[in-house]
Amino acid sequence: MGDSPTVLIADDDTDLVELLAFNFESEGFDTVTCEDGEEALQHLDWTDDLPDAIILDLLMPEIDGKEFLRRRRDAERLREIPVIVLTGVDDEETLEEAYELGADDYVTKPFSPNALITRIQHIIE
Amino acid sequence: MNTPVAALVIVGAGLAVGFLALSLGSLGLSITKRRADRRSDQAHERVREALFERMEQAEPAWSEWIDSLPEAEREALSDVVRHYLRMVEGSQREAFLAIANALDLGTEAAEVLDREAIVPRLQALTTLSMMGHPVSIDRLLDTCTDAQLPREAAARLLATRRDEYEDAAAWGTMLLVWEGQDPLSVYGLQTLSELNEGKESPLFDHAATTATAWKQPVLVQVCSVLEYTSSRDPDASFGWLFELLDHDEPALRAAAVGALKQHGWRTDIRAFLDIDSLVTDDASDVRQKTYEVLTYWGDDEACEHLRDAVAMETDQRCLLVGVRGLASMDAEPIEGGATFEAAWQWLQAELAVSEDQELPSTSDGGTSA
Numbered sequence: 188m189g190d191s192p193t194v195l196i197a198d199d200d201t202d203l204v205e206l207l208a209f210n211f212e213s214e215g216f217d218t219v220t221c222e223d224g225e226e227a228l229q230h231l232d233w234t235d236d237l238p239d240a241i242i243l244d245l246l247m248p249e250i251d252g253k254e255f256l257r258r259r260r261d262a263e264r265l266r267e268i269p270v271i272v273l274t275g276v277d278d279e280e281t282l283e284e285a286y287e288l289g290a291d292d293y294v295t296k297p298f299s300p301n302a303l304i305t306r307i308q309h310i311i312e
Numbered sequence: 313m314n315t316p317v318a319a320l321v322i323v324g325a326g327l328a329v330g331f332l333a334l335s336l337g338s339l340g341l342s343i344t345k346r347r348a349d350r351r352s353d354q355a356h357e358r359v360r361e362a363l364f365e366r367m368e369q370a371e372p373a374w375s376e377w378i379d380s381l382p383e384a385e386r387e388a389l390s391d392v393v394r395h396y397l398r399m400v401e402g403s404q405r406e407a408f409l410a411i412a413n414a415l416d417l418g419t420e421a422a423e424v425l426d427r428e429a430i431v432p433r434l435q436a437l438t439t440l441s442m443m444g445h446p447v448s449i450d451r452l453l454d455t456c457t458d459a460q461l462p463r464e465a466a467a468r469l470l471a472t473r474r475d476e477y478e479d480a481a482a483w484g485t486m487l488l489v490w491e492g493q494d495p496l497s498v499y500g501l502q503t504l505s506e507l508n509e510g511k512e513s514p515l516f517d518h519a520a521t522t523a524t525a526w527k528q529p530v531l532v533q534v535c536s537v538l539e540y541t542s543s544r545d546p547d548a549s550f551g552w553l554f555e556l557l558d559h560d561e562p563a564l565r566a567a568a569v570g571a572l573k574q575h576g577w578r579t580d581i582r583a584f585l586d587i588d589s590l591v592t593d594d595a596s597d598v599r600q601k602t603y604e605v606l607t608y609w610g611d612d613e614a615c616e617h618l619r620d621a622v623a624m625e626t627d628q629r630c631l632l633v634g635v636r637g638l639a640s641m642d643a644e645p646i647e648g649g650a651t652f653e654a655a656w657q658w659l660q661a662e663l664a665v666s667e668d669q670e671l672p673s674t675s676d677g678g679t680s681a
Contacts, residue, residue: 202360202395209364210404299402 192311193217193236197227197255198244198273207242210300211307224250228258231265238268239311242303243290245274245281256288269310273298355388363392367407374414390415397442409443418445425455430462437465441472449483456487463487464500471503481507482514489518489534492526496533504534505541513543520549528564531556535567542574550581557585562595569601576609591621600630607637615643622646631655639663 194216198204201222208218219238221227224247231237245252252272259265269291274281277295285293292306359381366372381389393415396408412418417439424436425447433456440447447469456466470477470484477483484507488500496504508515519526519534526534535556556568569590575581590602603621606614615638622634623646632655638644639659 202392203399205360205364206396206400209367213368296399297401297405298399300400300404301402 191215191217192239193219194307195219195221195227195230195238195241197221197224197241197247197252199223199247200244207300207303210304214304214308216304216307223247224252224255224258227255231262237264240307241268241270242273242307243270245272245276245285253284253288256285256290260289271303271306271310273303351384352388355384356392359385359389360392363389363411374411378411378414386415390417390420393417394439394442398438412439412443418443421445422447422451425451430459433462434465437462437469441469444473444476446476449477452483452487457490460490460494460496460500463490464497464503467500467507468503471506474507479514481512482518485514485518489515489522489526489530492522492530495527495529501533501537504537508537508541508543510542511544513541513545513548516543516545516548516550519552523552528561532563532567535564535571538571539567539573546578550575550584554584557590562593562597565593565595566597566601569598569605573605573608576605576611576614582613587617591617592624596627596630599625599627600633603630603634603637607633607640610641615641619643619646622652626651628655632658635659636662 192215194207194211196204196207196211196218197220198207199222204220204222208220211218219230221230224243226249227241227243228250243252243255250258252274256270259268259270266289270289271292271294272285272290273294273296275296282293291310294303294306362377366374366377378386378389389411393408393412394417397405397412400408421436421439421443422445424432427433437456439445449470452466452469456462464487467484467487470480470487474480485504488496488504488507504515515534515538523531523534535553538553550572553568553571556564559565559568572581572585587602587606591599593599593602599621603618606618606621618634618637618641622631622638625631625634628651631651635652635655636659
């Protein structure tokens, strides 16, 4: 990967992942896409180029977003990568739990792709 | 070969041929479906990529592109666009809305309302709601009143596009509660609350004329919605709620008390209520709900009622709700017996855990521990 910032997108909704990838790539980001938490963790395990930020769905098959956050918290090399949770779940309890597990931001669907990109840019800077 | 053996052989061969034919048929169907799914997935992927490419163009010419698409790809594009309309807000949503209009998804959805099957109608109502496609109230009443789910979806459309309809709140409320026989889903309750928030509160008027025919679960649900809905309609009808306060069923009495929670500011309603009767109700659920409401009102009069009630309360759960209320009002509770002491200590432990909050003094001058 080049000098562009990289965003890892983990979501089982392929259409949404592709839309996010399209938007981020249009803004000069590189993207890595994963269908669930397990694939995301596997990628992070063996890559040398860690992403600059992670966009994470909470409800995914295999390893879900919460479990991903737990494992990230336990893995020193991943702990510093900011994670934005992007989810359709908008109850307070889930939001609080996500923050407690180390999420840096929480965005609910429907969402503005432009606003999400701005948040990521702000977090990375 | 004798006759019975021959018959058995023929039957066996027939069964084997039948089984073989069935297996081949199932296999054929499975292969055909798999091919169709694969074609559909490929079409989906193709149109999604083409869609993004066009979105980058200054003049994407959506109509021309859509007209050039074969049926399968047009269908796939419709699915993708409907999905994105649900997911996306902001400026990009406008782009998807333009494509949805070019695909004529609104007209298509309006036609689907005539179908008998419920699921396509629900999907159509969602599309109409997302697109703001005009559908008359009469059309909604003609096509969406046969079951609770389509009624709720039609009400949702009215709530979402409230500004575009005359009396949207009243029609939506009517659709949601209907004849009061079918309990509402969480989705329906949310819509009912939204439609009755603020100056308009058609739920009160609707209940005033029809609540006597509603089933108990619906009445409880409606009261629960009112408990959490800030209706500010000075002309709202409360008579039906006052009648529920005397109902034989404690769950309904408690629900009716809760429904008055947001109306403590109305002196006429406060004057009508017999709080002494409510705080001595035989049912602990009614007393507990009354304590919650008094706590919410939080003025001197409510505080005085709560202090007196807590002093006499024997039910531990109610007592805890009462002392919590008094603590939140910084009120001095009247010391009771051992039950009071237990509730007070529990509250102190709660406060110590939640935040470093000081307790008000009890009547003997200390902060009971």
